[in-house]
Amino acid sequence: MTRTSLPLCIACAQIAPRVGEVDYNRQLCNAAIAHAAQQGAELVVLPELAQSGYAFHDLDEALESAEGLYDQTVMGWFELARQHDIIVVGGLCERLSAVEVANSVVLVDPRGWLTCYRKAHLWDREKLIFTPGDQPPPIVHTAKGRIGLVICYDLELPEWVRLAALGGAQLLCAPVNWPDLGRPEGERPAEIVRVQAGAAVNRMFIAACDRHGHERGIDWVGGSTIVDADGFPLAGASSLPEAQLLVTDIDLAEADDKWISDHNHVHQDRRPELYGGVCGTSTQSAHPPWAHCSRTGYSPPPHHRQ
Numbered sequence: 001m002t003r004t005s006l007p008l009c010i011a012c013a014q015i016a017p018r019v020g021e022v023d024y025n026r027q028l029c030n031a032a033i034a035h036a037a038q039q040g041a042e043l044v045v046l047p048e049l050a051q052s053g054y055a056f057h058d059l060d061e062a063l064e065s066a067e068g069l070y071d072q073t074v075m076g077w078f079e080l081a082r083q084h085d086i087i088v089v090g091g092l093c094e095r096l097s098a099v100e101v102a103n104s105v106v107l108v109d110p111r112g113w114l115t116c117y118r119k120a121h122l123w124d125r126e127k128l129i130f131t132p133g134d135q136p137p138p139i140v141h142t143a144k145g146r147i148g149l150v151i152c153y154d155l156e157l158p159e160w161v162r163l164a165a166l167g168g169a170q171l172l173c174a175p176v177n178w179p180d181l182g183r184p185e186g187e188r189p190a191e192i193v194r195v196q197a198g199a200a201v202n203r204m205f206i207a208a209c210d211r212h213g214h215e216r217g218i219d220w221v222g223g224s225t226i227v228d229a230d231g232f233p234l235a236g237a238s239s240l241p242e243a244q245l246l247v248t249d250i251d252l253a254e255a256d257d258k259w260i261s262d263h264n265h266v267h268q269d270r271r272p273e274l275y276g277g278v279c280g281t282s283t284q285s286a287h288p289p290w291a292h293c294s295r296t297g298y299s300p301p302p303h304h305r306q
Helices: 022-038 059-065 072-084 124-128 152-156 158-166 190-202 252-256 289-296
Strands: 007-014 043-045 087-097 100-108 114-118 139-141 146-149 171-175 205-209 225-227 233-236 244-251 259-261
Touching (some): 007 225, 022 043, 022 244, 072 100, 087 171, 152 158, 152 171, 158 171, 190 225, 244 252
Antiparallel strands (some): 100 114, 205 225, 225 233
8 A cells, every 4th residue: 555655854953042041042043943944944843941041040030031922932933934934843931920931832833823832741940940731742733744742851751752642643843951961981862762762662753852052050962863753863863062953854654654563553552451550540459460479488579569
């Protein structure tokens, strides 16, 4: 059977926003969008909190940089999207009220549509500043294909990535700010490995756009990466703490084929009736499996003791 091709040229723009310098960041983002369009990109992903910078001291400082969804930054992205016929995915510090902000990502469609997702899983001190989102990853039906949205630490919750895949996402776009926490010599960043795993187990493209630069004592991985539906990197996938624009062509139709052998389908092989514990409702019996072994003198390892 002939499969319909859904080609898409995508880009990740790894830039270095400055915390609290919204005007500077706005110009930086706009230049990156235009540059991506000049390179033929039909969709560009910017980093997490690209509009504001990341390392706020406190909520009050975040409120000073926050903008609404129809303020200058996002409206500028709309104008560039229309001008260049490009989809823009970018992170911003969103003002929810006079006393609340969200770590948000917007997808701006050149046809005039705006989709917003608010980060549900907050990392470290983000919990002291941002109000977490309470909605699942949105799946946006664009003219180019079905695009899902998450932010940074969301990628490390496999249930959340799976949710986007089950919702029909062909491409998952993830603005990220990955702090460089160190790793064993010769190892690639674990954040990239997790992106590859999420793509492979769901047969879904993932584009994660990191940042670079030094911000209030934080260095960044600079690990922007675009991964195919088999989990293999198409661009990036290494630590490069400097400005870069990753551009690659993908065929979104590949993400609609979930078969990995003649008899295995990555979603149909799931057995959700056995997974209640993943959602906080245990499916275990009163006697765990190792209880049967204890009758023959077996003692379970310490982490199994109850």
